[in-house]
Amino acid sequence: xxxxxxxxxxxxxxxxxxxxxxxxxxxxxxxxxxxxxxxxxxxxxxxxxxxxxxxxxxxxxxxxxxxxxxxxxxxxxxxxxxxxxxxxxxxxxxxxxxxxxxxxxxxxxxxxxxxxxxxxxxxxxxxxxxxxxxxxxxxxxxxxxxxxxxxxxxxxxxxxxxxxxxxxxxxxxxxxxxxxxxxxxxxxxxxxxxxx
Numbered sequence: 001x002x003x004x005x006x007x008x009x010x011x012x013x014x015x016x017x018x019x020x021x022x023x024x025x026x027x028x029x030x031x032x033x034x035x036x037x038x039x040x041x042x043x044x045x046x047x048x049x050x051x052x053x054x055x056x057x058x059x060x061x062x063x064x065x066x067x068x069x070x071x072x073x074x075x076x077x078x079x080x081x082x083x084x085x086x087x088x089x090x091x092x093x094x095x096x097x098x099x100x101x102x103x104x105x106x107x108x109x110x111x112x113x114x115x116x117x118x119x120x121x122x123x124x125x126x127x128x129x130x131x132x133x134x135x136x137x138x139x140x141x142x143x144x145x146x147x148x149x150x151x152x153x154x155x156x157x158x159x160x161x162x163x164x165x166x167x168x169x170x171x172x173x174x175x176x177x178x179x180x181x182x183x184x185x186x187x188x189x190x191x192x193x194x195x196x
Contacts, residue, residue: 003070004123005041005113006157007061008050011127014059018125022117032088034074035096038114041065044146044153045111047137047160056130060161062123069119070103071096073112075141084142109143111150128160132167152176 009017016023022039034040041063042049050058077099078086096114107113136156139145146153152175159169174180179187 001067003065003067003107005043005063005065006046006161007039007041007063008046008048008052009059009061010050010053010055011057011059012055013053014061014125014127017061017122021122022120024117032074032086032091035091035094035114037116038071038096039117039120040073040112040114041120042112042157043107044150044157045139045141046157047133048139048141048153051130051133051137057127058130058133059125059127060157061125062161064121064123065115065119067103069115070100070107071114072099072102072106073110073114076102076106076110076112079110079143109146110141111146111153112141124161126161126163128163128166130166132165136166136169136171 007017007022024037024039040049046060047058050060072080074091075084077094077096078084078091080099080102081094083090103113137153139149139153149172152172155175156169160166171181173184177184
């Protein structure tokens with residue numbers, strides 16, 4: 001089954017990806033390094049992962065993959081093992097092949113998966129400036145966050161990939177309630193009047 005997913009990175013690295021394809025094990029922007037030889041993809045959190053780079057010039061890479069090539073993502077595997085917080089040494093002891101079959105659950109419950117770079121087909125790259133992104137994207141990557149906010153972050157990722165201005169994207173409250181800021185303010189005012 002073919003799936004469309006996203007990878008968030010800096011604009012500089014995205015330009016290299018555009019020329020050379022995905023190359024792993026070059027730079028790490030996490031305290032605990034991911035498993036070697038894998039690229040990490042998300043249905044929802046690509047903008048957040050892009051923000052981890054020390055620049056405002058970011059990019060989202062849209063890709064197509066075959067589901068049979070996917071692996072469960074590090075955080076998901078460690079949660080299965082009862083370790084939501086883990087060390088490099090603990091992660092290094094995990095055999096990823098053992099958990100490959102959990103890719104579907106990883107995508108469903110945390111929105112992320114891993115794959116070997118040679119198995120990725122790049123569909124497009126959108127470069128963007130991260131100004132205003134912090135007002136729209138500051139997730140905690142967890143099953144609960146993904147359950148509640150996954151659709152919001154997926155919509156935000158697609159919005160940014162289409163080149164639309166970040167500041168025009170709905171707030172989290174607007175997205176979850178379906179009401180505009182003005183409508184929410186009116187509802188709030190009605191509640192204050194009823195209390196009196």
